[in-house]
Amino acid sequence: MSQASSNTQLDAVLSTRVRLARNIDKIPFPVRLNSIEKQNVNFGICRFLSEKGCDLTLTEMSSLYPYEAISLAERHLISPEFASASEGRVLLMSQNEEISIMLCERDHLRIQCTKQGLQTQEAFEGAQIYDELLSSGFRFAFDQKLGYLNQNPKDIGTGMKASVLMHLPALSATGAMARISATASKLGFSVRGSYGDGASVKGDIFRISNTVTMGISENEALTNLKTMALQIATKERAAAEELIKDIGIRDRINRSAGIIENAVLMSSDEMMELLSWVRLGAVYGAVNADIPLINKLFVSMQPATMNVLAKRKLTENERDEIRAKTVKQIFR
Amino acid sequence: MLCQNCKRNDAGVHLKRIINGEAAEIHLCGTCAVALGIGDTAGSFSPFGGVQGGNLSHADTRRMSNKGIRCETCGFSFEDIARTGMPGCPDCYRVFAGKLRPTLVKLHGRAVFNGKGPSFADGQEASPDSLSELRERLEQAVREENFELAAVLRDEIRSLSEKEVQ
Ligand SMILES: [Zn+2]
Ligand SMILES: [Zn+2]
Numbered sequence: 001m002s003q004a005s006s007n008t009q010l011d012a013v014l015s016t017r018v019r020l021a022r023n024i025d026k027i028p029f030p031v032r033l034n035s036i037e038k039q040n041v042n043f044g045i046c047r048f049l050s051e052k053g054c055d056l057t058l059t060e061m062s063s064l065y066p067y068e069a070i071s072l073a074e075r076h077l078i079s080p081e082f083a084s085a086s087e088g089r090v091l092l093m094s095q096n097e098e099i100s101i102m103l104c105e106r107d108h109l110r111i112q113c114t115k116q117g118l119q120t121q122e123a124f125e126g127a128q129i130y131d132e133l134l135s136s137g138f139r140f141a142f143d144q145k146l147g148y149l150n151q152n153p154k155d156i157g158t159g160m161k162a163s164v165l166m167h168l169p170a171l172s173a174t175g176a177m178a179r180i181s182a183t184a185s186k187l188g189f190s191v192r193g194s195y196g197d198g199a200s201v202k203g204d205i206f207r208i209s210n211t212v213t214m215g216i217s218e219n220e221a222l223t224n225l226k227t228m229a230l231q232i233a234t235k236e237r238a239a240a241e242e243l244i245k246d247i248g249i250r251d252r253i254n255r256s257a258g259i260i261e262n263a264v265l266m267s268s269d270e271m272m273e274l275l276s277w278v279r280l281g282a283v284y285g286a287v288n289a290d291i292p293l294i295n296k297l298f299v300s301m302q303p304a305t306m307n308v309l310a311k312r313k314l315t316e317n318e319r320d321e322i323r324a325k326t327v328k329q330i331f332r
Numbered sequence: 333m334l335c336q337n338c339k340r341n342d343a344g345v346h347l348k349r350i351i352n353g354e355a356a357e358i359h360l361c362g363t364c365a366v367a368l369g370i371g372d373t374a375g376s377f378s379p380f381g382g383v384q385g386g387n388l389s390h391a392d393t394r395r396m397s398n399k400g401i402r403c404e405t406c407g408f409s410f411e412d413i414a415r416t417g418m419p420g421c422p423d424c425y426r427v428f429a430g431k432l433r434p435t436l437v438k439l440h441g442r443a444v445f446n447g448k449g450p451s452f453a454d455g456q457e458a459s460p461d462s463l464s465e466l467r468e469r470l471e472q473a474v475r476e477e478n479f480e481l482a483a484v485l486r487d488e489i490r491s492l493s494e495k496e497v498q
Binding site for chain 2: 026146152154156217218
């Protein structure tokens, strides 16, 4: 119940991420490199960073089981694209997992910094440290008018993709997301479900990101994104406060809690839906549950990540059983 | 995946289109696709849409017929860029600057980079295109019947000559 009083407006925000796309000048984009050429690019970058004393863990993607790679994407540490192929790809990651640098994704470098909560500026600064360090050792492909020259013409300019991950159950339940997404896209933002395909969003978790990379500075883009996220959070709060008065919704929340307490098997889709209702109830004081733990479970109980935690490939039934057992802990 | 229009049938048609300068993916069932007249003419309607996988529109693809200059760094011709929807290396942006311009304008408008560049670029000024250079390129664009580029260049010439008068 204590969480309900502390800054409820920001309860909708899960995390903030900033990703910078960079390429080394005069070297073809990764898709045009063979594996030896990619290795050379990766080796050069890794050697430079280790000479500079950076404490980053190196993972060759080709050394991972497929589920280990997918788990990194489930945990938002790499892009799904990076997990989809392993040849010539290297991941550099900081101990606390805030910094991850993808080598030879679609661009030579994707420098990413993730922060909990709404911290656009902080996430940018975290990524910028590595951007500046690397630009002292490599000449990045850059043009005064076009900005950073990246593989996808959409990503030129600042090459910065900043995003905020939000849990928006009330706006989803009231059918407002389509309108919000349309408005956001006119203002230069994209709103996408973070889990599930385009057709169905799992757990009401959305990623709001900037699409404008030209004509405005990084700081303007970050300020705009923050404003956008705050507006959506305010809308979510207003919708939730209305929704929670509805006896049908309270019934839904408490039934979800009841299933979590009693289920023996639980699929990942079912968990996403139940946790979404219970989190809504917990934020607005309708049920008592551990919100930070719910935030963690959204990620850690995804199929591939469960395999990683178990250190082997579990059967679907095994996963569903462990999931049902684990999810109950939100009420302890 | 379900059809985005009727939300009932399976979407068998996947298109990439440029809407307001944004490349958007559209997923429709065959019935809705025909009903909505997507794909301009029924005949051009393939599962891959009018565009192959990228940010380049029909108009760009049409222009592919231009003779074969290649980027020295990656070996790409403009045909290769139009086919894949992506330049092969950073230098492609320089070699094919004129031909890429309409696509970039579609994606980003007339805006230019306004962020923080790498430190080596500090103090460098963007060299503005000179009027004569632009006029030369306009003539070439008209010769090649590249009217989309010509329109962009004409606007640029107009705004630049207005600036010079001031
Ligand atoms: Zn349909
Ligand atoms: Zn090239």
